[in-house]
Amino acid sequence: MTSHPASPVSLFDTTLRDGEQTPGLRMSPAHKLRIAELLERLGVDVIEAGFPAASPVEIETLQAIGTRLRRTTLCALARATAKDIEAAAKALETAQKPRLHTFIATSPLHRQHKLRLDKTQVIERAVQAVTLARRYCDEVQFSAEDAFRTEPEFLAEVLQAAVDAGATILNVPDTVGYALPHEIRQRFALLQEAVIPRTSTPLIWSAHCHDDLGLATANSLAAVQGGARQVEGCVLGLGERAGNAALEEIIMALETRLPEYRAAHAQPPQIGPVCRDIAELLGLAIAPGKAIVGANAFAHESGIHQDGVLKHASTYEVITPERVGWQRSTDRLHLGKLSGRAALFATLQQLGITVAEQQKTATFERFKALASDVDSSIDEATLRQWFGQGG
Known part of the structure; x- marks a missing residue:
């Protein structure tokens, strides 16, 4: 792999959180522990292992994972509420490298129909959430849910408020797989000009792309070209609806077509074994034509x-x-x-x-x-x- 230390891309794996939301899929605590070990072997930088506010069992599972991980950051997701953030903080108590990830929806559709909040209230909630999260954890990630259907100016305003409150990782998710690659690239570039860091710690921009229009991998790469240095996804493209960006595709696309960016700690020879082990563990059938890991990925009949x-x-x-x-x-x-x-x-x-x-x-x-x-x-x-x- 071509090495360019100035431009590494961190891999944020959410198989154990967003991937678990795959309709019909269930992961036991034992499954999660084993998958976390496999993901660390694959070389992902961050494992988002769950949503602790969901249940006490989820908190205990993340705590168990925290005792197993050696190199990888353990991340817990929380809505922008005190209850969620406190549950996430408890779940991260055993982690050697903890990260607390909080989010709130920002698009007009979500503000009006789901949250029933105006713009000012959304910003207030975001600031309160990040401020509280920083009391528990030095590394706080903030996400603006449905970012690509959010007004660009308001999106920048929310993200700036989160930075001012102490967030150092900003996730700009294409929550419903709506954006096109050129829009993703442009939006990331513009946001980096509009949002100003408040400390010497550089901001990390993150992409989280869904595959509703079949563009999750392409959009993730476009985000990297636009300045993102963290890419979020799941092995095998698991996740809500049509799923998330497939990490195995991102790793190999970065290596093959965009080597100047490189996936920082990825271990490509582990892709096949790890994906097959996870599929077997969860009882999943990998489609023969699945890129990189399908049975036909290197097969030829013509x-x-x-x-x-x-x-x-x-x-x-x-x-x-x-x-x-x-x-x-x-x-x-x-x-x-x-x-x-x-x-x-x-x-x-x-x-x-x-x-x-x-x-x-x-x-x-x-x-x-x-x-x-x-x-x-x-x-x-x-x-x-x-x-x-x-x-």
Whole structure:
């Protein structure tokens, strides 16, 4: 990975909080403990492990996680209320590196229909929340929920008030996945000009993007280009509705296309094992076509593609499977009616089935004829039946 120490991007994982809000998904305290350990192994910088005000069990779970983490910051989420903030503070008592994250909605829709507060009242609530949070925790993150449907001038005003009250991390979330990449990039750049730090501690700008329009990863990268130095997401893109930005996609996109920014402590070879372990733990099926970690992410069935990767993998693979913890093998070559000669004979050779040079044309024609009647990829047993023992 290209190293540019001046521009690291911190990974803020909210699998245990926002990811737990995936409809139909449930995480036990034991699940959360194990997943936190896996996330630290992946190299995330911050783990938002839950919403302590939800229950005493949630507080106890975060306290248990706090005793396990060695390098990673433990974060607890709280609404802008004293009750929530006090619960979050209690949950963070065992953490070596605690962060208290408080939020309030700022968009007209949320102000009018959910909170029933005017602009002045929203700012007052934000200031009170951050001020109280700072009494318990030195590191306070503030989020303006539904930021990208908030008036830009008012958004800057709320964020400035939070900074003045002591927040040092500012999260600008695209809560409903509404924004487009160019809007994200511009908004982050403009906010950094409008909001003034009040101490020598530099502000950390954070992006939290949802995938309602399928843009969460693209929007997260746009935020980085606009100046964000923390990106929030979940493994496998878990979360409300269509989910959050997928951290594994962000890590590899930063490395592959925006290496000047780099994910600060990410361990890409852990991506595959960690995502598979979490999916298995939670009983989730990873879609075959899921970027980076799906079963088909490095698989090829077209004859043109198969021939290309056999000659040089980078013809059709922009990252190597080994880089994200996959084993390189002929499993990537899925034989079917679209497969070509190169893939067929490479696979037969792997199976120890030798075909004489003068028989290859006839063997390939037979394969194409047989494969045309098969609805799925052709497995090893079928190949041995067709061509094994002298075929």
